[in-house]
Amino acid sequence: MAAELRDFQDAQREDERRRALRALLRRPLLVPGDADYRLVRKHQGWLTDWFAREAGWTLHADTAVARLRKVPARHGDGTRAAQAKGKVPFSRRRYVLTCLALAALERAESQVTLGWLAERLLAFAADPELAAAGMVFTLGSREERADLAAVAGLLIGTGVLAKVAGDESAYVSGSGDALYDVHRRVLAVLLATRRGPSTVAATALDERLATVGEELVPDTEDGHNRMIRHSLTRRLLDDPVLYFWELTGPERAYLERQRGPMLKRITEATGFVAEVRAEGIALLDPTGEATDLGLPEEGTDGHATLLLAEHLAERLRTYPDQPVEPDDLRAHMEGLAQRHRGLWRKNVSVPELTTGALHRLEALGLIRVRDRRITPLPALARFGFAEPVISGNRSGNRPGSGKDDV
Incomplete structure (x- = not known):
């Protein structure tokens, strides 16, 4: 009985460690409100040792935050953009605003409003070097206010900000504001670099990325x-x-x-x-707990992506290593949109649908996009479907009954 209890406890401990590890892989920054934060704290010592030994990553965890400082193996992957609601990738301006917002929050009180943050960003944006780099931020348009609201949404998602009252959409429309608590301990561990960016003299992006993580x-x-x-x-x-x-x-x-x-x-x-x-x-990942981007997914975009993957898998089998022109894929998507118009959402934009599907397939390592040409990669073959081959028929089973040997 004692041995069975120990085996059960060992199995439970291993399962908890796996769940905590998968949670950190998907979300490297967790706060007490997150479901798996408690498991990370419980197995902090083991997780710290494992990540340091196997991947060279450091784990910081305390009563306010758990932060896995992941250092990427490559800096050239452009498919992992920060995203706003609706899975729209961040633009260059939104990235700049995010950095400026974090700088402003370093000097902020424990509570801030979105309007206060906008005023600080306006002051920062007056820097001549930003203007010379083409970064203009005036809050004069709804689009610029929407960019700021998207940044606030990102900071809420990471735990830097917690909404107290108000709504970002009201600020965008000019009819209201939003109030946030600032979580300084989360803010303090957000940067995951080996050295401070301000100490890097290089100016080229690739060189700066390599240096801060050196x-x-x-x-x-x-x-x-x-x-x-x-x-x-x-x-x-x-x-x-x-x-x-x-x-x-x-x-x-x-x-x-x-x-x-x-x-x-x-x-x-x-x-x-x-x-x-x-x-x-x-x-x-059989559990899906560490998966941030999957295929297939429900909805028009997920269905379209899966169908395009099937089409490219067939091209891979028929014409291996031969790239496909974007116009050919848009034409194929036009045909799919006509065929499934009763199932897909109304007024769907085929160019946007095609671009989104290709971005997802590239992010999943299923295609390579170079010079606007798309090359299917071997892993895409798992989404191809071949005709079934009937190799035998068990006695008493009708063909097509689902019991044949295929």
């Missing part, structure tokens, strides 16, 4: 192997698909030697399922 590596074989392991683990945990051809020579050699032990450690800790193919590796 890690010191001992010039030893063990140090280089550790960095390779961290880079591969980050790719496996963060990216939908790891294609072998994207790896450097040392990375490919290390993965060939250590693939089995590495995948075992990751799958045991996360509960993911490793799918290894000739072209690469994908970690599948």
Whole structure:
């Protein structure tokens, strides 16, 4: 009986750790109001050790916030934009406003209004360097006020702000304002860099991104192997698909030697399922708890994306490695819109639907977009459908009854 109780407790502990780890992978910043925050705090020591050892990521957790400081393996992925309501990616101006808003909140009282934040941003936007970079913010249009409201929504979602009263839409229309509490401890851990951006002298974006996340590596074989392991683990945990051809020579050699032990450690800790193919590796999340972008999804956009994926998968089988022109895909989407007009939402915009579907497929590592040409990638084949082949018929079962051997 005692042994059975210990086994049950061990299994429960492992399940809780997996749930906490998956929660941090999906949302690297959790506050006490989040469902899995308690599990992260409960297993903080184990999680801290695992992330540091396997991915080189640090975990900070206290009574106010849990923050996994994830360092990406690559800086060139443009498919993971911050999003406002309706899944609209942030524009350049919204990103600038977000940074200015965080700077203003550093000096704010414990409560602020959206109007106060707008005044501070107007003062910051008067900086000649911002104007020279083409950043103009005057609050003179509804669009600019909507940008500020979107920034406020993002900060609410991350836990930096908590709404007390009012509504952002009222501010956008000019009929009201919104009041927020400022959570300084969340604000203090928001930045996830190895060094302060103000200490970086480089001006080019790629160089600045690489520098703020630069890690010191001992010039030893063990140090280089550790960095390779961290880079591969980050790719496996963060990216939908790891294609072998994207790896450097040392990375490919290390993965060939250590693939089995590495995948075992990751799958045991996360509960993911490793799918290894000739072209690469994908970690599948059966629970969906760590998945921020999935396929298929309900609604017009999800259905259209799935149908376009099926079409591109057929192109992949018929014409492997051959890119597709965007005009061809828009024409195909026009046909789909006509065929499913009774199911899809009214007045759907085919160009927007096509752009959104391609963005989702690229974010999932299923296609590559270069110079406005779309190349289907091997992982897309899982969304293709081939004709069933009847290989036998059990005695007494009618063809088509669902009991045939296929």
